[in-house]
Amino acid sequence: xxxxxxxxxxxxxxxxxxxxxxxxxxxxxxxxxxxxxxxxxxxxxxxxxxxxxxxxxxxxxxxxxxxxxxxxxxxxxxxxxxxxxxxxxxxxxxxxxxxxxxxxxxxxxxxxxxxxxxxxxxxxxxxxxxxxxxxx
Amino acid sequence: xxxxxxxxxxxxxxxxxxxxxxxxxxxxxxxxxxxxxxxxxxxxxxxxxxxxxxxxxxxxxxxxxxxxxxxxxxxxxxxxxxxxxxxxxxxxxxxxxxxxxxxxxxxxxxxxxxxxxxxxxxxxxxxxxxxxxxxxxxxxxxxxxxxxxxxxxxxxxxxxxxxxxxxxxxxxxxxxxxxxxxxxxxxxxxxxxxxxxxxxxxxxxxxxxxxxxxxxxxxxxxxxxxxxxxxxxxxxxxxxxxxxxxxxxxxxxxxxxxxxxxxxxxxxxxxxxxxxxxxxxxxxxxxxxxxxxx
Numbered sequence: 001x002x003x004x005x006x007x008x009x010x011x012x013x014x015x016x017x018x019x020x021x022x023x024x025x026x027x028x029x030x031x032x033x034x035x036x037x038x039x040x041x042x043x044x045x046x047x048x049x050x051x052x053x054x055x056x057x058x059x060x061x062x063x064x065x066x067x068x069x070x071x072x073x074x075x076x077x078x079x080x081x082x083x084x085x086x087x088x089x090x091x092x093x094x095x096x097x098x099x100x101x102x103x104x105x106x107x108x109x110x111x112x113x114x115x116x117x118x119x120x121x122x123x124x125x126x127x128x129x130x131x132x133x134x135x136x
Numbered sequence: 137x138x139x140x141x142x143x144x145x146x147x148x149x150x151x152x153x154x155x156x157x158x159x160x161x162x163x164x165x166x167x168x169x170x171x172x173x174x175x176x177x178x179x180x181x182x183x184x185x186x187x188x189x190x191x192x193x194x195x196x197x198x199x200x201x202x203x204x205x206x207x208x209x210x211x212x213x214x215x216x217x218x219x220x221x222x223x224x225x226x227x228x229x230x231x232x233x234x235x236x237x238x239x240x241x242x243x244x245x246x247x248x249x250x251x252x253x254x255x256x257x258x259x260x261x262x263x264x265x266x267x268x269x270x271x272x273x274x275x276x277x278x279x280x281x282x283x284x285x286x287x288x289x290x291x292x293x294x295x296x297x298x299x300x301x302x303x304x305x306x307x308x309x310x311x312x313x314x315x316x317x318x319x320x321x322x323x324x325x326x327x328x329x330x331x332x333x334x335x336x337x338x339x340x341x342x343x344x345x346x347x348x349x350x351x352x353x354x355x356x357x358x359x360x361x362x363x364x365x366x367x368x369x370x371x372x373x374x375x376x377x378x379x380x381x382x383x384x385x386x387x388x389x390x391x392x393x394x395x396x397x398x399x400x401x402x403x404x405x406x407x408x409x410x411x412x413x414x415x416x417x418x419x420x421x422x423x424x425x426x427x428x429x430x
Contacts, residue, residue: 019303023376026384033387033409034343040406041336078332078407103325104332108404136332 049079051105051130056112060120068114069128073105079133080104086115089125104136160275164229167274168236171316172267176240180323184397185259186252192396193261200265203315204229206308207272225272233268234260266319269312306427307381313426314386314419318393321418328399331411339413346386346420351379353424363427382427386419387412 050073057068067086073079082102087094098115105111115128175181204226209219238260241247247256321327334342354363355374365374390412394400400408 016303019377022303022307022381023378026380027376029384029387030343030347030380033413034340036409037336037339037343037413041340044336080332104328106328106332106403106407109407110402112402136329 044076047075047077049073049077049082049105049107049133050075051079051082053084053128053130055126055128057114058126061116064116064118065120066114066116067126067128068112070110070112071102071105071130072110073107076107078104078107078136080136082133083131084113084115085129085131086117087127088117088119088121089127094127095124099131105133161228161232163274164232164271165236165274168229168232168267168271169240171270171273172233172237172263173240174320175266175323176237176244176263178323180325181262182241182246182259184323185262186255188258188262188396188398190258192398193258196265196396197261200230200268201226203312204268204272207269207312210305210309211272211275229271230264230268232271233264233266236271237263237267266316269316303377306378307385309426310382310423311385311389313422313424313429314389314416315393315422316426317418317422318390318415322390322393322399322415323397327394327414328411331407331414334410334414336410339410342413342417346417347379347383350382350386350420350424351375353421354378354427378427382423383416383420386416386423390415390419 052072052074053069054072055067055069057066059066059068069084071082071084080103082105084100084102086098086100088096096117096119098117100113100115102111102113117126205219205222208222208225208229238247241259241263247259351374355365355371363374365371391400391408394408394411394415399411403411
């Protein structure tokens with residue numbers, strides 16, 4: 001309880017058990033978080049970003065052929081300005097290239113996106129891969 | 137003759153009440169603008185209006201209603217005694233928030249006639265939340281000295297200068313303060329960018345600094361509403377009962393706001409925690425300030 005005496009709030013001398021219980025619960029949460037972050041700080045390795053691209057869908061949309069994909073960063077470092085290139089491969093050569101840039105792919109997280117080709121690749125191989133990034 | 141005087145008397149009484157009401161409305165509008173403008177002029181907020189998940193938007197819009205009612209009960213436009221009055225004040229604040237947000241967005245050319253209804257409504261709705269809190273605070277903070285005296289006299293009842301703030305109310309006010317500063321900062325890209333730039337060591341420093349600042353704001357630095365700890369009570373009593381729960385509340389509000397704006401989607405747990413820690417820094421300052429100001 002806070003008592004406001006002479007317009008100057010002052011904490012009561014005999015707070016109820018609820019206040020102590022809330023305080024203890026909060027202390028446990030804060031200490032838990034501190035321990036977690038400290039553990040992260042101590043065990044964190046400085047591995048640069050690594051990407052895996054998983055194609056999640058292929059669809060013809062209004063004259064474009066859309067290949068949607070998830071890009072996952074498995075490393076503990078975040079990458080920014082991640083350039084991803086999609087290619088249609090015919091006889092070992094890229095016949096169409098499209099590029100998309102992700103603002104961020106956070107550490108150990110994933111982001112979703114899509115590349116739009118001008119034609120249906122049909123039986124040809126579609127390759128989507130990250131071609132570069134910067135550190136934030 | 138006496139009857140005529142009564143009529144004149146009740147008419148001037150009604151006039152005075154109308155004036156008081158319009159004055160409250162004006163202060164609410166001023167508050168909505170004062171607190172709402174930083175967000176009304178933030179680009180990310182406009183984008184959120186059409187991009188954010190509609191269920192999350194709806195949840196936030198609904199959650200704003202009980203929050204405004206509770207806030208009205210504590211600091212509303214008029215001195216409120218019943219929940220009907222609190223409900224009325226909350227409705228007025230929400231309405232003012234919507235009207236002023238919409239009007240300013242139109243004036244700034246951010247809402248235009250050729251936009252889809254969904255975009256127009258979304259942009260206005262998301263802005264109405266901080267603006268309505270601002271409208272509510274406007275009455276409390278922009279009020280003159282007269283009101284304060286009057287409020288003390290009415291609020292205190294039999295013991296006019298001794299009023300007890302309930303613990304839960306105190307925590308609630310901290311949540312409102314944290315929410316308010318979070319809404320200012322959360323939509324910007326800087327929050328996540330900072331969380332990517334920080335190492336866990338930086339995060340540790342941010343947590344400890346947030347908690348220390350919160351405690352110092354309320355108990356050490358002598359602002360007008362500074363809370364006094366009675367003689368003979370160790371400092372950590374107040375620290376455990378108010379500051380730490382306050383920080384956990386700021387943290388919770390940060391996570392909620394980040395989730396609402398879709399900033400936590402597809403993120404690893406550590407990354408979520410990092411951005412919540414970043415956002416809790418302004419949040420905890422907001423929470424501490426709310427204890428002082430409100």
